[in-house]
Amino acid sequence: MPTSIAIIGAGIAGLTLGQRLAPMASVTLFEKSRGLGGRMANRRRGEYAFDHGAQYFTARSEGFNKVVTEALAAGSLAIWPQAVPTLTSAGATTADARAGETRYVGAPGMTGLANHLCAGLDIRKEATVASINSEENRWRLSDADHGDLGLFDIVLSTAPAPQTARLMPPTFSGHDALAHTRMSGCFTLMIGLDDKPDLGFDAARIEDETLSFVAVDTTKPGRAGKPALVVHSRNDWAEVNLETDRADVTERMLAALAKCTGRDFREAPWIDLHRWRFANVEQTAGERFLFDPETGLGACGDWCIGNRVEAAFESASSLADTITPLLQKG
Template sequence: MARIGVIGAGLSGLTAAAALADAGHSVCVLDKGRGPGGRMSTRRAADGRQFDHGAQYFTVEDETFARAVSAWERAGVVETWEGIIGSIAPGQGLAAAAASAPKPRYVGVPSMNAVCKLMRERLGVAFGVRIASISRREMQWTLRDDLGDDRGEFDAVVIAVPAPQAALLLETSAPEMAESARRAKMRSCWAVMAACPDLLPIEFDGLFINGGPLAWAARDNSKPGRPAMESWVLHALGVWSDEHVDESQEQAGNVLVSEFLERMDLPASAIGSWTAHRWRYALPDPALPSRVLESAEGSLVACGDWCGGPRVEGAFLSGIAAAHQLLEQFDGTSLGSGDGI
């Protein structure tokens, strides 16, 4: 049995951790946040509203991922979102919105982070721990946090954090991996969480908005299991977010709220209150072609949506690939056909 440290309790890290634990290894997950999910997080407001302010929904193409999603559905943490999705062309308003082709769109239930919460239940996860360095001595990897405290010695380490943060961690311990991680660029995303006093007169539950700072708007309470209070999430375009990444929450949020009201032809009173959140590393653009990065001797691996493909599905598949890589290294075996939870 190997002792394996996993940095990051987003979907990729937890997927890798669960697969490694299933194979009989001792796994310790460390995350700087307050809970699991990373970019699949959910923000809760004092009045009981909740907002999926990161990932909105996910789609399924790969068979392995499809098996995991079926298992999550059976476990009651995922359902299809039957919301009506549409798109608005540049220069157009809501009146000209066109319905998008229906396809299965999945969400966590009762919140986007439900899958990660389920996975963490059977794993040891330490939250509020920001790993600042990784070093190697006598065949062991040592992790230290940003206070300089030792967070354990491991036979292997999985780095499951966004590419720029992975590059920093890899700088001294595996410079060649750091260089690869730096090739995966990540765009930022400004998000607005808007609490509305009344139902907005918008027939769509999710809208792709083209031609302006906004890229997406969604009625969060149209997703299954959410509190019945009109709550919208707005996402800015990646290019716009990058250009405005250093603005204050108020500055960026004001632009996005004004744009939303204008494109939807709504009065300012349609939104009671709002708050903005900046995702500094939101989406890979581009991701690396490989699903996993590994060190020369194979016991340090990096994974995430920036390895091999974007989005929730890509993060899951990269986590599986990271576990696979370490299992081959330690056991000479690969993963079974488990369902990934």
Template sequence: MSVAVIGAGMAGISAALQLQEAGLAVELFDKSRGTGGRMSSKRTEQGEFDIGTQYFTARHSAFRAAVEDWQARGWVARWQPRLYRIDEQGLRASEDDQQRYVGAPRMTALSRNLIADIPLHSATRIVELQRSEDGWLLIDSEADHHGPYQQVIVATPAPQAVPLLSAAPALANAAAQAQMEPGWAVCVGFAEPLTLALDAAFVRCGPLDWVCANHSKPGRDSAANWVLQSTPAWAAANLDTPPQEVAAQLLAALADALQTELPEVHFTHAHRWLYARPADHQQWGALAAPELDLYVCGDWCQAGRLEGAWLSGREAAQVLLGRS
């Protein structure tokens, strides 16, 4: 049995691994050149930055077991930052003491190691699914055809999934209900390290949502690299703001939040995420139209978070295997 998985983020990777282990022939498709979806890292002249998922936690027993295996393999590492909260009352230590994990030595290390020998069609944007007597044909943005495949799993952000689900209106309607929020991420390389007693902070005032000393994570080397992430509301109001202006505004917000003068800036890079995270928490697990051999998964199906994406992909694969 052949299966196409559209989307090489954690949900798609999780589904593909389950199916490959069950003996199915699986191929991954992703519109980006890299892997991992929002587990993205940016390689620059200033070093590498995690510009998407900053860390993940493990609550579900099955996911905890998987994380322990990844840690034993050296693909992830524990991260115990000096974590703070910044709001109108100022700076104070965060009471959030969850164990956090990061890919090592960058977030994309996890996705690359997980994919391993699964065939991956990168830089391939699938824009349409066509049903034929032999199965599903995948049509990309260059009008090239891939397939046929007997089964298809769509593992993209909800707004990108909707147009691929025209053959299954119930699935398309469900995906259309799952709203996703935008976000801006800014990589900053300072001329010298900031002299602060914090590694990361949740920000609850102004345009910032999260700030992090990227070098505080295991495997990262530069001691002057930071990542700033905006709130969804600020990003929605600044979707078309030029990246240089976004970087300048969030740097000014960082100085205000930390109440300090920042060192000289050597490098900035701003990245806009149109679908940074789910706006609402759903408990669908995964969506399925078994009669059409069509399945859907993603963090937006399973309460957000990287763990949710992994669980959703696993559930989509299990439903498919039960059907087959």
């Protein structure tokens, strides 16, 4: 019987693990959402499409560059944006200090990379793992209604660190590292327009007390639909306002956007808000991944290394490097 492995989460870390381990084991991924990609997310609303999580990413390591090159060739990724200037709340704009580094986006939406990486994998969508219990030296996974999700030799969580900490049995050796990790939230405002906004940039960082980033999502390659803006709050501002009334958060983000761009979007035909409870890695676990060979429990994700799509890939690749020889030994 091949080793059975459950992977919790089908973001970049989960899918990377799946691709690496599936040739040597019986691998099942469980994803609580309807779509793949985790925080590399997109959403369609009427005539609008928004990438409401990560906006773009870079690839620095050889391993990640290889995956990115393949996905680019398959049309699942595109290059965007050329420049990311910085706006201030005083209305000033400074040029992109990091211009020259190639930035990538999913195509035709930010989930493009996840959709590329999911090929051939057994993925159960809308399946939330709620508990992991020991049973005859293996692990029994159940959902929130105590529905059985199966019995596995190895269980690997790629959920954000606080969710992984809640899920993992007390015997998991990674609890100290999980407790060391800190993640913060983010609010994302999605604004749908009838006409191109002509702001003078495709994407911009924002130096402001409330906002951190704005993108004209419809300038990304392959995006159909009417003009769409995505605006991220600062993470520290989101942490303070996580339980604030959503209408109030929306109003304050629109007011800050008006100050930084000189444009008032309050009358836009579509305005929506998304709250990310765990968006940004403030403090990493300090280890590239967590794995306990005795129990077969492990975890990985961006929170092990840093706040980037590539960190999720690197953490999962390192965990796969460790597990692969164990599977080959049988």
